[in-house]
Amino acid sequence: MSVFPEYVDCDATRLAELVRAREVSAEEVLEAAIERLERRNPAVNAVIRTTLEESHTAAAGPGGQAFSGVPFLFKDILQAFAGVPMTFGSAAVRGYVPPVHSEYVRRALGAGVLPLGVSNIPELGLMATTEPEAFGATRNPWDLTRTAGGSSGGAAAAVAAGIVPMAGANDGGGSIRIPAGWCGLVGLKPSRGRVPMGPYHSEVWHGAVCEHVVSRSVRDCAGMLDVLSGPCRGAPYTAPRPERPYREAIAADPPALRVGFTTRSPVDMPVEPSCVEAVEKCARHLQNLGHHVEEAEPAVDGMAIARAFLTLYYGQAGAQLQRLSELLGDGFRPSALEVTTRALARLGQALSAAEYCHAHDHWSTAARAMTEYHACYHLYLTPTAASAAPRLGELLPRGWEYLQRRLLSLPGVANAALRLRIPERLAAETFAATPFTQLANLTGQPAISLPLHWTDAGLPIGVQLIAPTGGEARLLQVAAQLERACPWFRRCPPAAA
Template sequence: MNLNEYASYDATGLANLVRSREITSFELTRLAREAYDRINPTINAVIEFYNDAETAPCSEEGLFAGVPFMRKDMGTPEAGRLCEHGSRLYQGYRPTIDSYYVDRVRAGGLRIVGRTTTTSLGALALSESAMCGITRNPWNLDRTAGGSSSGSGAAVAAGIVPIASANDGGGSTRIPASYCGLVGFNPSRGRVSGGPNGQDPEAYGLLRSFVLCRTVRDAAAALDILSGSYPGDPFLIPRSERPYVDELSDSGGRLKIGVAMSSWTEMPLDTEIRDRVSETAKALEQMGHIVEEIGPPFSVSDHRETILSYSYLNYTGLDAIATSLGRKVDESTLEPINLELYERLKKLPLSHAAKYFEYSRKLCFDVAVAVQNYDLLLTPTMPCTALPHDAYSMDLRSMSADEYLNLDFADLSQYLFSFSLTGQPSASLPLFVSADGLPIGIHIVGRFADDATVVRVARDLENAFPWAKRRPPVFAQ
């Protein structure tokens, strides 16, 4: 197998070749390393390809038997490996235990071969940090790959590996999926355990780990290997009645679908993206579903206040981390926007946490009431295509901290954050490419715990708008 052939397969396809003895896991890893050597100097998606990747433990019996996999450099610890969170504060940090996520990745047959870049502490919808530098979008090197799972998005889009880890609180899986032309599934809250040390790092189960990949069948298989609860997990969720890969052959039923055709904040929705949402809605209608337009399911001010109050709480654990690593929280360890938010947090009263919980409760209630009559929602993933790298920065030279928070957290994530908060499953699908050659992600959202319907509709849309043969200009070949 040559590099071009390797990169043409999704993870399921490569696993089938391993099981049929047409190729070995070792050979796949060597091809992944070759792709990394060729491509990574251009896009800077992988911060480390393990020296011992070819001998890293994996099972060749799981759904992804022997397939190379990369781990986002935060959120899913791998014992003994660097986990630096894209931040100088964590530089050199090596966890001592594996996350349950990593255990399941290995049991599913994936071979972890390296770690991908991320934005500092997971902030920023762009793809740059002082620690990692700029991660470039394989579709256009002058555009962002999206954050915070930026390296995973760029590495999969460019064909270095067919699947990589990601996690999502305000959109950190779905944003790079939309910008890089990938499938970005965000499972229901509680579907994938964050244990043993990260079951609920952000209140309401906001942060959920999953993968970025190129096909719906890979996303379904990933749900099968990653799903499952453990003792001590704070959220209970009904188990799926059957494997998610079996949903791919089920016809499903007629659904009532609410479609967002307008902006949900003050940031306008790009006209071309709105037209592509409309095109998707018509396709769903032709499939027999009932489709009707919906407005914003929340007030703009409540949405903004929830996100702004949440953004401060993200920094509550930094003092303990700094102490454990023998460092200080200052300009030498944090980027300007991180430091600004940390310093603001230190001045807030304890009652600020109660304020966040109340805003979150109200937002969850308002969204639930607004969408209760729909089986599925259809929205843009992002209000715009991938932004230029210099659109704004974490160094605060281009805007104030308040402007940064409003744009990065509230406006760009206007279709994403609220469904992280409610715990509903969702997926960004790479249905379209813009007139100037940039991917356009379309977002579908299911009822809580109904990940199966999201899988089935995603499959139908993949069939209606096939994307498998699309390749970015920068691609392993």
């Protein structure tokens, strides 16, 4: 029997309170987490590497920090833990051990978390589903035949399965929000520059990538943002400082706000009725809470955003392979990369600098359009994704699509494909299931996914709220208000029961 059976009923904030009050020890909490890991991880495959020696050492520490005694997972990309291998989700990477902590890890450990291990990701974090060949598929705790999303799929599955109450995540095109939406969690992508990326990076994907957590409660999301945010030496961006800690801000309801919403896919692809229903349900809740809600879209060209994001995606995939080669030397084996990764890299290497810069211009165009939109509406409400979590394998290339990517991975083919504008024509299909999240990455705005709806089959459906840059406090206030109005914390998937 567990030494601490109440473990799964507590969020991270509550666990830390119990440890501070000495109602339970950090070691007892850790043992409960290890027990959950041993029982639940074989089914979901969320954790690929454990750091139990480090977690026991942390549990024996003095305590007293914001999240002392809280088991936590770091992600197998960007969140470098000194002395622990980082594989970037790839069989092509071997033997890489970061020499120092990333700033993210340093701040999280400084807040007292217990580093339980490392979560699974798609290869190089490039997919919206976590099914890497190197470590196997991560399964969604709500339905083990479905994906947990990506690229923070391992983190989201571990939290949803009750292994840890929150876990490290990062987001370059929806990689926090998509898994949060499909796993019934809270997932905030902060404003550009809010959480620093040092010392290994000054920025990632030209500022499109941000780091934070996935969690079960809004207060954990807010409290961890207090821990992780703030300027760092060498950072090219600094987000506006909040007026007060986020954990304090969420105690108060926001003023009456104007909220615009849409359920239409920006790439004109179908949106499942359950996702439409989730947004309409959220709109009614907001209306009942005193906000003015109406259907209204920003003047943003969705297809232009999709094409701009794909150019970034291809270019950064190509550059990432070069960076890994320089970093790892003989420890990097490009021949072991997955077909999709090689195809994306070939497309990126075939792009011209002029094409990349031209696509980057759309970031500013979209940011200006969103500034105009927020002059009328405080928040923008959309589905997080256009469907419930797809079945495993659905988001991977199959048949002709797989053959196409094999061809693109060959020398010279990518150049011809770009001249024929084939990747551009695939933009709508690429984002069919996940068309709503890339906008905030390119504009630098904060965006949050909340679990406000479930399908008749019991699958969670997320809704996304986007705020102006620097608007995390208002976003979190509204999230906390919705959490109080329609609590979701007690809803647990079968794999966590």
